[in-house]
Amino acid sequence: MPNTFDRKVSPLLVPERLLLGPGPSNSHPLVLKALANQPVGHLDPFYIDLMAEVQDLLRHIWQTNNRLTLPMSGTGSAAMEATIANVVEPGDTVLVGIKGYFGNRLADMASRYRANVQTIEKPWGTVFSLEELEEALIKFRPAVLALVHAETSTGVCQPMDGVGELCRKYNCLLLLDTVTSLGSVPLYLDEWKVDLAYSCSQKGLSCPPGLGPFTMNIRAEEKLNKREGKVPNWYLDVSLLNKYWGSDRVYHHTAPVNMNFGIREALRLIVDEGLENSWKRHHENAVLLWNGLQELGLELHVSQEYRLPTLTTVKIPEGIDGKAFSLHLLNNHAIEIGGGLGELAGKVWRIGLMGYNSQKINVEKILNIFDSELVKFKS
């Protein structure tokens, strides 16, 4: 006799939330509709065609021609790990530029693949200059330089002009985190000479979390092909995955079919809007938010030229309990905003305007709420 299950579990009733935090963002209704289709087989000819569409669309959104471009069957962190797992060999020097939470994660991951991890650090909320990067490349001579383009923990966008050229000059691979920029902030992977990149589904793409877009170019492929022994991660091994996503269509794992229905619609909707239009919309709504917050007397954590359109860090005014305020917004206004992570814990709120949620009406909503509610939290 099986143990009886003695707790009453009612049918699912999900509360409605406006997700204006660091992600997930709300999904486009057509993406949710796509998710609710009955699955098809992962080797169904229909699905095989859909895989090719997803790959083509991802290449476009990333502005790359990389053959090896596919969504990993996990979240953005899985795609992050995939970039490391495939190209890092034990003893390789991996240089990580840390200016926020996700740089630390890259360093942790690289250490698990037995890299010689070296780091350079900048205060959270700032960026690396080309000079700082070159100095570090000369000092450490890494096999891989890992940088975060859009730091979700700080709201900073790292300028990429010239970084790819530097990496070629010092013969290292450039690995870029584009989790909070894909689809919403200008990205030109090929032009920037980025060798490996990853992202997620739940921010600029307006799809629920669960897929991790991944791409690597020929330079990165060459390093993968030359490695001794197998990739020390079966699930994320691109040499196996490419037999499924490439022309061979050899079964690797059972794909998360419905999530791929979702991301296919999400990517199609960006193409429908126009990629540049999407970038422009994100920028314009972010400017509205920045101006509005400053008009309310609030200070932004990042100086204007490095601000990320998708995520804004706002300093919590002195005397205000930032966590109590976010909880109030969630519980009484069904709006989620984020708190600070790591160095910025307790110091900032994080307001996201990503994908489907980058709308003027949402900017107005959050500004009105700050205007009417924040005063109640002043001591």
Added chain:
Amino acid sequence: MPNTFDRKVSPLLVPERLLLGPGPSNSHPLVLKALANQPVGHLDPFYIDLMAEVQDLLRHIWQTNNRLTLPMSGTGSAAMEATIANVVEPGDTVLVGIKGYFGNRLADMASRYRANVQTIEKPWGTVFSLEELEEALIKFRPAVLALVHAETSTGVCQPMDGVGELCRKYNCLLLLDTVTSLGSVPLYLDEWKVDLAYSCSQKGLSCPPGLGPFTMNIRAEEKLNKREGKVPNWYLDVSLLNKYWGSDRVYHHTAPVNMNFGIREALRLIVDEGLENSWKRHHENAVLLWNGLQELGLELHVSQEYRLPTLTTVKIPEGIDGKAFSLHLLNNHAIEIGGGLGELAGKVWRIGLMGYNSQKINVEKILNIFDSELVKFKS
């Protein structure tokens, strides 16, 4: 200017399929409805409660009290890798019982974690006896014995009576693949003294693919806690994941929120039906299928006592092109059945009756199709 996207991509239109292959199976309509909810944040109090529900429900379906029970944010293969990654240290002897495709996968994975991999093999379609297992345990003295309970490639169900006791006797961990048995075939993890197990969402649970239920008991936890250095896989590191799924609720990765809405509904529906009733339904419909196929003059690959209710391997009669027949069913009748994998490629079809699809009406449908269509393929 971004590259223009010059291909026309139309709104998604998914063809309807009756999925009677090795999985994915069709999902329960209420599960699909759950998937289509707007996401909530991965640290939202509502979501935190839902996580606890999913864990409790999984424990029930597996008949275990294991604290560390959670769905990995990837497919079944990710959960498979999680069992290995967390407990295997370099040099550990891992003994894999191979009697089908997925045994080979376990061996491949264990080798990537630098285990000393040893294997015992049986013909595809048969099971291991207790004597064979004991002999191998004495010979190899492994740290882990990995077995597949329900081999999706052969349609065999490995008897588990006494296996756990043997593993305790020889001081090794018992790792069990329950991908094609969870929710649909009797499983008593604690009674059977199974130390680690994993499964998937898209078979007996009637949910789309994308989550990999995972569980480990205290014995396995002790091995994890004693290991030198970090788990060599960040995404699947249970010591980190437990800080999110356990009482600390420390952010690890952004959970695939919507897939968890889906699995929560899927598990609730099994509890609603009653776990034993679900097992019984699967058994009864499988018997109908077996009898019907034999009445049509077809031979089953597995002898009756070891047949898996969820997946039946049918020998392809001489002179029939098995692949052409499956394609005919897919293209002209919108029914998916599977072909053989590995040793059984070209020799069997694989018919699945899993979760929501284990219904008498589907048995009748597939038997009628075999009856009317197979004759057209006889040379």
